[in-house]
Amino acid sequence: MPAVNTVLVVGGGPAGTAVSILLAQAGVAVELVEVKPDATAIGSGITLQGNALRVLRQLGVWDQILSAGYPFDSLGLRAPDADGTLLVEMPDARTGGADLPATVGMPRPELARILLDRAAEVGVKFRFGTTHTALAQDDSGIDVSFADGSTGRYDLVIGADGIRSWTRRALGIELETRSTGMGIWRAFTGRPESVVRTDLIYGGPCYIAGYCPTGQDSLYAYLVEDAQDRSVLTPEQQLAAMRELSTGYHGPWDLIRELLDDPSSINYTWFETHVLEGDWHRGRVVLIGDAAHSCPPTLAQGAAQALVDAAVLAELLIGAHDLDEQLWAAFTARRFDRAKAVVDASNQLGQWLLDHERGDVPALMGRISALVSVPA
Template identity: 40%
Template sequence: MARVNKVLIVGGGIGGLSLASGLRDRGIEVDLVEVKKEWTVYGVGIIQQCNVIRAMAQLGLMDRVLDAGFAYENMGIYTAAGELVQMLPGARSAGPEYPANLGISRLALHKVLSSTAAERGTTIRLGLTVEHLEQDVDGVDVMFTDGTRGRYDLVVGADGLFSKVRSMVFGKELKPRFTGQSVFRHNFPRPPELDHLMVCYGKNHNAGLCPLSKDLMYMFVTSSEPGNPRVPEDQLADLMRERLAEFGGILGRLREQITDPKQVVYKPMEVIFVPAPWYRGRVVLMGDAAHAMTPHLSQGAGMAVEDAVVLSELLVEDAPLEVLLSRFMQRRYERCKFIVESAIQIGDWEMQGASRADRSGLVKKVMEVIAQPL
């Protein structure tokens, strides 16, 4: 079977763009299609922990990402009143020259990833996706939604939670499920003293603050939302303040500044974990298309970037594609499964009002796992 020379990536999110840069850096031809007609970024900020920083460094992206974000070392656990319970030090898994953690706005991260992928020679087309694909032993014939066609050695479905590639190749019965929780987010100016990730455990909700840049941070609060109700956009500010009612300290002071519903980002928590294997012939899933998780561990995007690292390393090896994709599963499946299930478990505990000890113990275990090499 011929070496992988040309790859189609469907989806221009964090995972897809990271993979594009990784493959181009190794000389593989890459086409990337994104269904959006222009680049738009949903959300406010993102937390990159030690394993994500290491993965970004392996892809040659970290220096640019570091310049666009806010580096920090520690995570502080606080009571709902704002009293410090424990300060957890981070690990510099990428080496002493890089920080343990990084906060960055999603827009800034997207600009870095999209510009780097383009500079490395990725052919990027916006406003279209895959209409039909047919594969044989030697390749995949793809027809796009604009009527154009292409042939590839491998097609990568990096098109997110509601992946069209997954539906086309793996079956429409694989659908995301709502966990019972949602998350509200809002940006604020960052005071100098907020130089770490702040997580506050409340009785009914959990909230926190994450630095994103010299001047910016974001607040989040998770909440139980039985039935996944439709939330009117003009009520988002009122609802976010309501979910923050039990919090004091800096969260309580900031709460009263949440007045513009257009500044609130609301997202129901939906998950999916595709059974092994994540490939069918010459089509493979990665990122949220294969393993979308809740944000409780800040690892959703990180797992997608790790997927990109492993695929980039494997696809240049001189071995049959079936063997390479099998190795991809060996390196990714159990790790992703543990983290997805752990994030869901934390959310379940929150909704049940379970003890803080269970949550803290599981978080520490996850930190140990993600610190291990890929």
């Protein structure tokens, strides 16, 4: 019998929906609250590495992911020259195992829809447009008050509510989320036939220029620059700024640039990072995903690490009889060091670029690939 019978999950992203699915499949009564009115309308594209795909298969959604996304097994490096010369195409690590692709790119809203549909199928109850306003713990449970005036009592609350987690703040946890010094332009648009994998260009007017196919007819492209306040720009000005930056890149970028014509498809964010040191729980409340650790997308491991958090936590809750310190110690032992290693490596890659330092990128990426290839 699982260690918990009733669970409140806060946050409808990959971490929250994944842990909800796994617990509900085991017979736990799960309620998921999401402050946004529609969790499927957020974001452009997402890169899912093999270790993320391994968890998605465990959730029972692999066929839908494969149908909605674009799988590929290699990584290209191009030069910032007038032709966008392909320097090398290399096999990418299959971190989910030999029977899964190295990578799947897909539209982020499609991933959200697939996970939410699966959660509903296994009995998770949803409440959108609200979140908790108070958490009161005792020895046997947690009384929760919600913004809509309702209340509930649960054995456990899982805070999967993102980098600026309200659950984390409600627990009084002080955690510095800092900018790494980089900003990223992202655009979701059509896919030229020549784009069949992620290609990266280092140098030129930006630190990184890249793209990832997300379907037969779509991709997302990105440009990484020094972090700037781009919020003063109108959507039309943002589109013009990204197009102008992209003129420093060629090859497939010349085709992509012609497709960048929709201001609403452009977004700009800063790279941010944090790691919650020590335990990620306080009594009967636990944090997972970006609420506990967040890394810039230099290794494309953010979603993967959130999904692995969910899988490990669910496994421990389902396999234990009590919600005790032994369970929490096991969760910390299996997740903290590994998640921190990924965050630190992601930050190191960015710092080398900021410092114009030629670090040992292949060794670092090889070390992290080996680490995440082994299930946590």
